[in-house]
Amino acid sequence: MGEQLQNPILSIEDLNVKFTLRGQVLHAIRGVSLDVHPGESIAIVGESGSGKSVFVKCTMGLLDANGQITGGAIRYNGMDLTSFRTDEDWLKIRGREIAMVFQDPMTSLNPLKTIGKQIQEAVELHQGLKGAAAYRAVLEVLSDVGIDDAPRRYKQYPHEFSGGMRQRVVIAIAVACRPRILICDEPTTALDVTIQTQILELIKAMQKKYNLTTIYITHDLGVVANVADRIAVMYAGDIVEVGTCEEVFYDPRHPYTWALLSSLPQLGVKNEPLYAIQGTPPNLFHEIRGDAFAPRNPRALKIDFLERPPMFAVTQTHKARTWLLDPRAPQVAPPEHIRALREKGGNPYA
């Protein structure tokens, strides 16, 4: 694919992050590499605690104080962001180069300021506009994100907006900073499906209009089929599979990706139990041996418990960290649900 030949806009190499908690060390990110290409939209998917938020927070210098990058590099625009130490360094990046939309819009809005003022501050700071010009820009931003009656809305406070509208405002503010990369951390988990779909459509439209690169974070694989060009699947602080959207949905290779897809209710059969992943994710306070998913994988191989698998390439764009891709491994077919998804490809209710 053409975009693969371009230089990545953001390149993460063998990143390691550890937290210290009551004298114990938690290894939250365990050697993750990922290239993000300009203009693409990539989704990072994985269950709660797998390290999705920590991973993207590293790119904005937002790691909690008890956390530390202990190895690896984050390259952006010729700089290695892991070498940044001061807030001044980060202010060059945060908002204006890389902006983030969080799960709960209330945490990023100031309840005591009008919506209009909050957007205007971003516009003045990042687009250098003042007075009437800034005001007009705010009205345009509001209508961009589908909020009608902008002059009246300008004067309202966050509590006068519904949950879905607040999330639109947060997106409006992020976009008004004209960043090159927009990170959306679970932008729709708190919202109902109709609004969720509208927000995803909105982000897609903003991406086109302002030529953004977007990174979506979610625990729900079902949500990203529509918006992602590529998908990275995270498990226990590691990316275990990465590929184009089609590759991950129609030809997944890692047993964890199989399990994640199989547990979607859309693939359930009525009056039969839904597929549920057994057990719990590993304790990251302990050093992990082998494939981190092995204890929950009913068809794990012996080697899965002993040695960490390398990333095997399936195609130029598709890689997975599983011993099943080793030429010496036995042939293990994906579960039936997954094969069905591929066969029905394009019409799950057929």
Added chain:
Amino acid sequence: MPDQRKKLVEVQDLTVQFGSRRHPFTAVDHASFHIYQGETFGLVGESGSGKTTIGRAIIRIHPTASGKVLFDGKQINGPISRELDREVTRRIQMIFQDPMSSLNERAKVDYIVSEGLYAPGRKISEAQRREMVDKALCDVGLLPEFASRFPHEFSGGQRQRIGIARALIMEPDFIIADEPISALDVSIRAQVLNLLSQLQKERGLTYLFIAHDLSVVRFICDRIAVIHKGKIVELAESEELFAHPLHPYTRALLSAIPQPDPIAERNKKLLVYDPACHRYSETNRPGWEEILPGHFVLASREELEEYRELL
């Protein structure tokens, strides 16, 4: 053939209002449906449509402005005898929307699970209570040891199980599950859904399952009612509703279901519901019509004709 199934819950023309008498806000507007014994009845609609309010009106937390709620043949809204109140309090239980905030953080699991047993008029020895807590925890797949811990020590899925154990210990016949999985991680959702259907099989429980995610509702519900701004707009058996959605709001909801399939998603046509599309007026009012046996829709005469064409 007349329907032989027993109606456990009947909601007739129910209206619930908030606010002052002079400026009432109607959260539930003349809703009618019934739930058969042993079935799972789904209630879906967008945020703020009145789903939780209906559940809370059934368990008598919210007073009703008009209409009736019948449980096992007896009216349970409005003033009722103390005995009936006690019976209803035991036989109807609710599982709450958010497992992170619905449990009392300062109480131990032991107390949280058995709180309902302390109701007046129930005499239970400490040993009996203990035994019941242990059993309820086991029933939902938790260990009896967990009784001495606090809620914050548990994951989202475990907390939701605690909420379910708390309902089960009362040995209810009817459980109102208010978005029991919306706040959970996908990998835990399946566990909780499986647990609910397993319990239903074992004990013949009846559920009112409230959700905004139609993909989940289709999977576990026998029949589904769709609610929009306090009004029920359509009601049918799950498969029928998915095969022949008639009301434009139902169709909009269905079109928004995320499908785990990139090709289908790319070709998907999102329908947006505009309430103005109905052109209702004094002379053109909608009614609650049974268009096929068991399939109801809110429609005017004109619309009914259009919908018939779609069947």
